[in-house]
Amino acid sequence: MPTPSLASLPIRRLTLRDLTACADLSEDRGWPREEHKWGLLLAAGKGYGIDDPDGGLVTACVVTEYGPREQPVLAAVGMVLVAERHARRGVGRRLMRHIVSAMGTTPLTLHATPFGRPLYEELGFKVTGRAEMLRGHFVPTGDRAEVATRAATAEDLPSVVRLDEEVFGADRTHIVTRLPAFADQLRVAEEGGRIIGYAAAWPNMDTHVVGPLIARDTATAEALLASLAARTDRPLRTDIDVRHEELLSWAKARGLASVASNAVMTYGITELPGDWSRRFAPVTVAAA
Secondary structure, three states: OOOOOOHHOOOOEEEEHHHHHHOOOOEEEEEOHHHHHHHHHHHHEEEEEEEOOOEEEEEEEEEEEEOOOOOOOOOEEEEEEOOOOHHHOHHHHHHEEEEEEEHHOOEEEEEEOOOOOOHHHOOOOEEEEEEEEEEEOOOOOOOOOOOOEEEHHHHHHHHHHHHHHHHHHHOOHHHHHOOOOOOOOOEEEEEEEEEEEEEEEEEOOOEEEEEEEEEEOOOHHHHHHHHHHHHOOOOOEEEEEEOOHHHHHHHHHHOEEEEEEEEEEEEOOOOOOHHHHHEEEOHHHHHH
16 A cells, blocks of 8 residues: 555644653654653643654644633644654644644744744744753852742642733643642742742753743742752753843853753734743743
8 A cells, every 4th residue: 555645644633642652753853752741741732743654653743722721812832843754844834834723813932943943934933032941050159048938838829820820921720730740849939928939840851940930030030940959969951031131140150051042933922921021931942
């Protein structure tokens, strides 16, 4: 029997049953397998992919929607991957066109590598910001933090969800309520009994990724990041909005080095909702 053409292979919804195939696809492209992250994204978002007749996946991506379920106000596209053997044959473009069509009038956002950016621009995405990826072992200075932090408790979750929605500009309950199980650490910053920031550190291969990082100001963000670093021996990784120059300088002075820069792109809106001045880092660039 002849092998069906790539253009005729159907795009289908992925589920948690496809987690291993998604991780295999990551590995095929030289990315880490990141099964823990794939698990969160496939559970909280919608996966899309094309099955390879020879086994595995031709391509995959995940879309995470925010806001009311019946009418999301924003959707983040991430983990857009095409198997090496099928690369440069228009598969990624076809999948992204399907996503744009499927999401209708819902605004989209994504973090684009320099390699992927031309495709997204061709589809109508515009660069609206930039994030700098930092990685390294955090070196504490011994200075006492200006802001008090502590481990989050179950009782904190409603307050954290409210703060997150206020800062992010859309309801992320389905992500935030998964953080206690997904992350190794979830900490809050507090002032006068009121939560003014929160951050998580979750395991990703040999690192701990810091995200989300939501804070009233830079001093609060610094206190949260330092408190997470003090409780792990792993290198930290995080993606900081480049407008937060003070936090970037502070982190670099404490051992974190810039390893990459991604363009933040949007489709259907000119800027992201919410308050960027208190949004320092995403949960993951794959979910904005």
